[in-house]
Structures are given as structure tokens and as C-alpha cells.
Amino acid sequence: MxxxxxxxxxxxxxxxxxxxxxxxxxxxxxxxxxxxxxxxxxxxxxxxxxxxxxxxxxxxxxxxxxxxxxxxxxxxxxxxxxxxxxxxxxxxxxxxxxxxxxxxxxxxxxxxxxxxxxxxxxxxxxxxxxxxxxxxxxxxxxxxxxxxxxxxxxxxxxxxxxxxxxxxxxxxxxxxxxxxxxxxxxxxxxxxxxxxxxxxxxxxxxxxxxxxxxxxxxxxxxxxxxxxxxxxxxxxxxxxxLGLLRLLEASVALAHRVARSPERHALLKQGLSTLYLGSLEAHGCGARLSPEAQLELLQMDIELNAQGIGVWLDKLK
CATH class of the missing domain: 3.60.15.10 (Ribonuclease Z/Hydroxyacylglutathione hydrolase-like)
Structure with a gap:
């Protein structure tokens, strides 16, 4: 083919x-x-x-x-x-x-x-x-x-x-x-x-x-x-x-920490960015991609993941 x-x-x-x-x-x-x-x-x-x-x-x-x-x-x-x-x-x-x-x-x-x-x-x-x-x-x-x-x-x-x-x-x-x-x-x-x-x-x-x-x-x-x-x-x-579930647990913990903040969405995006960058550094991605390049590739996912977590938090109220 x-x-x-x-x-x-x-x-x-x-x-x-x-x-x-x-x-x-x-x-x-x-x-x-x-x-x-x-x-x-x-x-x-x-x-x-x-x-x-x-x-x-x-x-x-x-x-x-x-x-x-x-x-x-x-x-x-x-x-x-x-x-x-x-x-x-x-x-x-x-x-x-x-x-x-x-x-x-x-x-x-x-x-x-x-x-x-x-x-x-x-x-x-x-x-x-x-x-x-x-x-x-x-x-x-x-x-x-x-x-x-x-x-x-x-x-x-x-x-x-x-x-x-x-x-x-x-x-x-x-x-x-x-x-x-x-x-x-x-x-x-x-x-x-x-x-x-x-x-x-x-x-x-x-x-x-x-x-x-x-x-x-x-x-x-x-x-x-x-x-x-x-x-x-x-x-x-x-x-x-194992890594997938660790990031899931960390994302849920972040969500609970910022749930009541008036700046919740911004804090979710910031927190997810930090989580992903730390995980990628541990994975050895820094040798090929700068943190800025990593965030650029993940920009849409960070926004949508933060939105989805926010909807889930609202349902818990």
C-alpha cells in the first residue's frame, strides 16, 4: 500500500x-x-x-x-x-x-x-x-x-x-x-x-x-x-x-484542591500543565522537546481536560 x-x-x-x-x-x-x-x-x-x-x-x-x-x-x-x-x-x-x-x-x-x-x-x-x-x-x-x-x-x-x-x-x-x-x-x-x-x-x-x-x-x-x-x-x-492511573489520581486530587476557588478553571489548567510537565520530565522527554514545546502540543488537551473536570466537579455539588 x-x-x-x-x-x-x-x-x-x-x-x-x-x-x-x-x-x-x-x-x-x-x-x-x-x-x-x-x-x-x-x-x-x-x-x-x-x-x-x-x-x-x-x-x-x-x-x-x-x-x-x-x-x-x-x-x-x-x-x-x-x-x-x-x-x-x-x-x-x-x-x-x-x-x-x-x-x-x-x-x-x-x-x-x-x-x-x-x-x-x-x-x-x-x-x-x-x-x-x-x-x-x-x-x-x-x-x-x-x-x-x-x-x-x-x-x-x-x-x-x-x-x-x-x-x-x-x-x-x-x-x-x-x-x-x-x-x-x-x-x-x-x-x-x-x-x-x-x-x-x-x-x-x-x-x-x-x-x-x-x-x-x-x-x-x-x-x-x-x-x-x-x-x-x-x-x-x-x-x-500505571502511569496513566497515577496521572488520573493526581488530576482528581488537583480538582478537589481547587474546587471552591473562583479561579477554578485557570487553576485547573495551571495544575494540569504542571502535572504533565513533571510526568514528561520523568519520562525523559526533555532531551528532545522543551517544556514550551510540550505545552504547545498539549494546549488543546489541557483546556478540554480542565473544562471536563470542571463539569464533573459541578455535578458533585
């Missing part, structure tokens, strides 16, 4: 860089088994040409796709679902039951994201959301199993980042397509110690206790890999989870 935005990960799994925000920031996955295919996460509308090009480069026609499976309905994962489905005549959309209605009628999804990002950014980054015919949708359920060309895929309900989140287990590769449940890992922060992970608390359904429980469920399957949307495949999940 001669496409620089597609990476062959083996086991019939391909990571597609959707081009969202910056290179190697947002992935969609294409799984192929005996001539049948599934997309797991889609990126935004702007990613759809890349997804279709990857399919074509593998010698597959659009009607070879049986499943489109967003891990959850945040727009960097599912914004392109409606447009993509228009190109895939045989595909069914498998979506968490809490997200199903938003794929059928994306108006509330659009309004919610509009409040966070504003109209100009919505159109620039995501494009207009398109609905999916309800007859082509199927709601997942916890421990549901589906078939792709004889290859079983298991779905688990994994709240914590969002209540409309499920993860997909592929026994063939012993890997989870984890969406945002197992955090974010940008390749710019790789060091001799390996990948660096951080939890994501993007608005509006961050729940740390549920997230800890979901991570434990994923690890109970003894996975060898996690296929992250942000970004790519990482190995040694059990070892990586």
Missing part, C-alpha cells in the same frame, strides 16, 4: 491518520478479514476521502465493508460517520446505545460541540454532520459479540471518559480498540522508556471512578496491545496503565 497516511499493523489491521489537527493525532482503523472489512472510528468528515482511499488501495470495494463502529460519538471519533455511511452500501453502524440517537439525528451533537468550539471552528475542523438512516444502525450491548468474515469481535461498555463509550476486543491480535478510555499517547512524547500516556477528561461525562473500573476491565483480558485513537498502537498495556 503506497499511502503515507496508512500504517499496516499486522493481523489485517491498518491505522489511518485522519489528518485532524496535526499529523499522527487522530486515527481511524480499518480491519480486513477474508475480504470483509470494518472501520473502527472514522475521524471527521474531512477524513472520509482517506478512509475510502485506504479501502481502494487494499483492493476492496465499498460494498466489502460490513461494519462502521465508532468507539463513542465525540466528533473526532464519529464526526465522519454519516458521510462515510453514504459511500458504504452494505455497512451497518454499530454504536453505543447512548450514542445511537445522535448518529440518527446529529443536531443535538452539533449543538453541544458548538457550545465548546464555536461555529467557525466547527465548520473548519468537522464539517456539517450528516444523519444515518435508523434502519442501518444497531445499538451495542455489554459483552456483545459480532462477526467480521468469521473473526469474532467483542464489545464492552466502558464509561468514564463518556457514558456513550464502548471498546472493541480483537482476540486475533489480543488488542483493544480503546477510543479514549485508555487515554492519549502522542508519538512526539515517545522516549527510551516507551510511550507516554495521559487520561482525557474532555467534556461532558468524565467520571473518574467509572474510568478506573473500565481500565481494569480492559486489563483483565491481558491485552498485548491497545489501538488508541490518539494515537496508534501501543504495547505493554499493564505497564502503561
Amino acid at each position: 503506497n499511502l503515507d497516511f496508512v500504517e499496516d499493523l499486522g493481523h489485517g489491521i491498518y491505522a489511518i491518520d485522519t489528518g485532524f489537527q496535526r499529523p499522527r493525532f487522530d486515527a481511524a482503523y480499518l480491519m480486513v478479514e477474508k475480504g470483509r472489512a470494518a472501520f473502527i472510528d472514522t475521524g471527521t468528515n474531512h477524513a472520509v476521502p482517506r478512509l475510502l482511499a485506504a479501502l481502494q488501495a487494499l483492493g476492496l470495494k465499498p460494498d466489502a465493508v460490513d461494519w462502521v463502529i465508532p468507539t463513542h460519538v465525540h466528533l473526532d471519533h464519529a464526526g465522519g460517520v454519516g458521510l462515510l455511511m453514504q459511500h458504504l452500501p452494505q455497512a451497518r453502524l454499530l454504536v453505543h446505545p447512548r450514542g445511537q440517537r445522535h448518529m440518527i439525528d446529529p443536531s443535538a451533537l452539533w449543538a453541544g460541540a458548538l457550545a465548546v468550539y464555536g461555529e467557525a471552528e466547527m465548520l473548519r475542523s468537522y464539517g456539517q454532520l450528516l444523519p444515518v438512516d435508523e434502519a442501518r444502525t444497531l445499538a451495542s450491548r455489554d459483552e456483545m459479540q459480532i462477526d467480521l468474515g468469521g473473526r469474532p469481535l467483542l464489545l464492552l461498555d466502558t464509561p468514564g471518559h463518556a457514558r456513550h463509550h464502548h471498546c472493541i476486543w480483537d482476540a486475533r491480535s489480543r488488542g483493544w480498540f480503546s477510543g479514549d478510555t485508555f487515554g492519549l499517547s502522542y508519538r512526539e512524547f515517545d522516549s527510551e522508556q516507551g510511550p507516554w500516556l495521559m487520561p482525557t477528561s474532555t467534556p461532558v461525562q468524565f467520571e473518574p471512578e467509572a474510568l478506573r473500573a473500565s481500565i481494569a476491565r480492559l486489563l483483565s483480558h491481558e491485552p498485548e496491545s491497545m489501538y488508541l485513537t490518539h494515537y496508534g498502537r501501543v504495547g505493554s498495556p499493564k505497564a502503561l496503565s
Whole structure:
């Protein structure tokens, strides 16, 4: 395959860089088994040409796709679902039951994201959301199993980042397509110690206790890999989870310390910046990236994580 935005990960799994925000920031996955295919996460509308090009480069026609499976309905994962489905005549959309209605009628999804990002950014980054015919949708359920060309895929309900989140287990590769449940890992922060992970608390359904429980469920399957949307495949999940959970606990402790301050949002951003910089320094990233460069890469995540933690704190009142 001669496409620089597609990476062959083996086991019939391909990571597609959707081009969202910056290179190697947002992935969609294409799984192929005996001539049948599934997309797991889609990126935004702007990613759809890349997804279709990857399919074509593998010698597959659009009607070879049986499943489109967003891990959850945040727009960097599912914004392109409606447009993509228009190109895939045989595909069914498998979506968490809490997200199903938003794929059928994306108006509330659009309004919610509009409040966070504003109209100009919505159109620039995501494009207009398109609905999916309800007859082509199927709601997942916890421990549901589906078939792709004889290859079983298991779905688990994994709240914590969002209540409309499920993860997909592929026994063939012993890997989870984890969406945002197992955090974010940008390749710019790789060091001799390996990948660096951080939890994501993007608005509006961050729940740390549920997230800890979901991570434990994923690890109970003894996975060898996690296929992250942000970004790519990482190995040694059990070892990586230690740092991920430490940052989660530290973020929760920070939240409680500043919960009653009138400057709460600013203090959350400042505190998260300090947490991430300290963790990255311990991870050995300072040799390649200055603290200023690290914060620039994490700027959007710091803002959104602080917003999400704030929403969670308000719910505790």
C-alpha cells in the first residue's frame, strides 16, 4: 500500500491518520478479514476521502465493508460517520446505545460541540454532520459479540471518559480498540522508556471512578496491545496503565484542591500543565522537546481536560 497516511499493523489491521489537527493525532482503523472489512472510528468528515482511499488501495470495494463502529460519538471519533455511511452500501453502524440517537439525528451533537468550539471552528475542523438512516444502525450491548468474515469481535461498555463509550476486543491480535478510555499517547512524547500516556477528561461525562473500573476491565483480558485513537498502537498495556492511573489520581486530587476557588478553571489548567510537565520530565522527554514545546502540543488537551473536570466537579455539588 503506497499511502503515507496508512500504517499496516499486522493481523489485517491498518491505522489511518485522519489528518485532524496535526499529523499522527487522530486515527481511524480499518480491519480486513477474508475480504470483509470494518472501520473502527472514522475521524471527521474531512477524513472520509482517506478512509475510502485506504479501502481502494487494499483492493476492496465499498460494498466489502460490513461494519462502521465508532468507539463513542465525540466528533473526532464519529464526526465522519454519516458521510462515510453514504459511500458504504452494505455497512451497518454499530454504536453505543447512548450514542445511537445522535448518529440518527446529529443536531443535538452539533449543538453541544458548538457550545465548546464555536461555529467557525466547527465548520473548519468537522464539517456539517450528516444523519444515518435508523434502519442501518444497531445499538451495542455489554459483552456483545459480532462477526467480521468469521473473526469474532467483542464489545464492552466502558464509561468514564463518556457514558456513550464502548471498546472493541480483537482476540486475533489480543488488542483493544480503546477510543479514549485508555487515554492519549502522542508519538512526539515517545522516549527510551516507551510511550507516554495521559487520561482525557474532555467534556461532558468524565467520571473518574467509572474510568478506573473500565481500565481494569480492559486489563483483565491481558491485552498485548491497545489501538488508541490518539494515537496508534501501543504495547505493554499493564505497564502503561500505571502511569496513566497515577496521572488520573493526581488530576482528581488537583480538582478537589481547587474546587471552591473562583479561579477554578485557570487553576485547573495551571495544575494540569504542571502535572504533565513533571510526568514528561520523568519520562525523559526533555532531551528532545522543551517544556514550551510540550505545552504547545498539549494546549488543546489541557483546556478540554480542565473544562471536563470542571463539569464533573459541578455535578458533585
